[in-house]
Amino acid sequence: MYSAKMPEGFLWGGAVAAHQIEGAWDVGGKGVSVADVMTVGSATKPREITDGVLPGKNYPNHSAIDFYHHYKEDIKLLAGMGFKAFRTSIAWTRIFPNGDDAEPNEAGLKFYDDLFDEMHKYGIEPVITLSHFEMPFNLAKNYGGFTNRKTIDFFVRFAEVCFKRYKDKVKYWMTFNEINNQSAFNNDFLMATNSGILFKEGMTDEEKEAAMYQAAHYEFVASALAVKIGHKINPDFKIGLMINYSPVRPLTPSSEDTLLADKFEQHRDFFSDVQVFGEYPKAIEAYIEKHGYRPDITDEDRVVLKEGTVDYVAFSYYQSTTVSSEKVSADELSDLEKAVAVNPTLERSDWGWEIDPVGLRLALNHLTDRYHLPLFIVENGLGAYDKVEDGKIHDPYRVDYLKKHISEMEKAVTIDGVDLMGYLPWGPIDLVSAGTGQMDKRYGFIYVNKNDQGVGDLSRTPKDSYYWYKKVIASNGTDL
Numbered sequence: 001m002y003s004a005k006m007p008e009g010f011l012w013g014g015a016v017a018a019h020q021i022e023g024a025w026d027v028g029g030k031g032v033s034v035a036d037v038m039t040v041g042s043a044t045k046p047r048e049i050t051d052g053v054l055p056g057k058n059y060p061n062h063s064a065i066d067f068y069h070h071y072k073e074d075i076k077l078l079a080g081m082g083f084k085a086f087r088t089s090i091a092w093t094r095i096f097p098n099g100d101d102a103e104p105n106e107a108g109l110k111f112y113d114d115l116f117d118e119m120h121k122y123g124i125e126p127v128i129t130l131s132h133f134e135m136p137f138n139l140a141k142n143y144g145g146f147t148n149r150k151t152i153d154f155f156v157r158f159a160e161v162c163f164k165r166y167k168d169k170v171k172y173w174m175t176f177n178e179i180n181n182q183s184a185f186n187n188d189f190l191m192a193t194n195s196g197i198l199f200k201e202g203m204t205d206e207e208k209e210a211a212m213y214q215a216a217h218y219e220f221v222a223s224a225l226a227v228k229i230g231h232k233i234n235p236d237f238k239i240g241l242m243i244n245y246s247p248v249r250p251l252t253p254s255s256e257d258t259l260l261a262d263k264f265e266q267h268r269d270f271f272s273d274v275q276v277f278g279e280y281p282k283a284i285e286a287y288i289e290k291h292g293y294r295p296d297i298t299d300e301d302r303v304v305l306k307e308g309t310v311d312y313v314a315f316s317y318y319q320s321t322t323v324s325s326e327k328v329s330a331d332e333l334s335d336l337e338k339a340v341a342v343n344p345t346l347e348r349s350d351w352g353w354e355i356d357p358v359g360l361r362l363a364l365n366h367l368t369d370r371y372h373l374p375l376f377i378v379e380n381g382l383g384a385y386d387k388v389e390d391g392k393i394h395d396p397y398r399v400d401y402l403k404k405h406i407s408e409m410e411k412a413v414t415i416d417g418v419d420l421m422g423y424l425p426w427g428p429i430d431l432v433s434a435g436t437g438q439m440d441k442r443y444g445f446i447y448v449n450k451n452d453q454g455v456g457d458l459s460r461t462p463k464d465s466y467y468w469y470k471k472v473i474a475s476n477g478t479d480l
């Protein structure tokens, strides 16, 4: 297997999100977030977003792995693998419990002060997402989330408070997690988590798509304003965008499938174009116009977008996407799901996610060619069932997955010349799955004793993969 040394200072580590690990959902003055009203689902049943916290429902994020009270033990375990960086998010509702509060919540700010101090104690660099599916529920319910221009101000204020408070502790920031997930505009769950839009019963696809373009635009403006303010507060800040990137390929070599693959990419990836170039791509302007969506985009907004472009491109990579024009042609494309086909050459995870290590090399090459910016892999990994045998967890499937992906990443850096800041695989410690709410969909190097039913003593145990990843980091990527 190909392996190569990564550049000096390469940020090896892992990534999580506050709502998927912290628990303590109502502790320290924290308010209710959209994540706090997400029930448990499964691979086939989407999580429900309920109207507030209702009795008798299972909300796995409420307790998660209780990182809030275990963070010292957990950071120590991550440091034991030699982590150089750790990505997490700041739960918006710990800082502004309702989003529209007059003052920030000191107890929440203090929690992250302590957490970042603990990371620095071990030389671990914090990499921070400001908004990772954790919008205050009040903003979603009573303001319409990002369909409301006012939400820009609430977000920017939250960002500014964080930038000021942590300006000497955090250098690497991202504004919105997987901002391009919204291209799945008729997925109610994703729209609620990403943009705080709670669709009403009976809305048409066109109405949902129009709402998505509006929300996305306000998020672009909010992100650009945050970038501008952040750079003023500390010119050394590196503030990036974050997308879920999946190279798209046609199922067959036909021109129809190839054109569809291109169009699919335009719809899914225009989000990063706006954040890197500070302007909308022509194809999307034309699409919005043709459908008569008319989002509120002012001349002033366009100036802000130009002034607030990002410093780097961060992305998650789990799988590639294959499309077929059998059900939908390039000109009819709007619901992207209809175009997705099964790639017969790839294996799948227990949750049906295609496994495609070469896709990561393609992703790194495509993004470099398109944006000419440093890249950062801030999520990658295999969700799998683990078995505890005699107190040990043997997870060769996880090592195999990661090894193959790291090998392709190393080719992209050392053969293709990609400028890569680091590699932060998803969920280094077991956590609540965002998509399903399950605990037993595990990504971790560290096992957490808790199952889908919420049963377990929360004890932490390093898996075999823990010792393997430690070796990878110690050798700076040569010992796979």
Ligand code: BGP
Binding pocket: 017, 020, 177, 178, 244, 316, 379, 383, 426, 432, 433, 434, 435, 436, 441
């Ligand atoms: C990404 C999210 C993460 C994470 C990951 C894995 O979309 O940014 O929050 O959870 O996917 O997905 P899942 O948890 O559904 O397995």
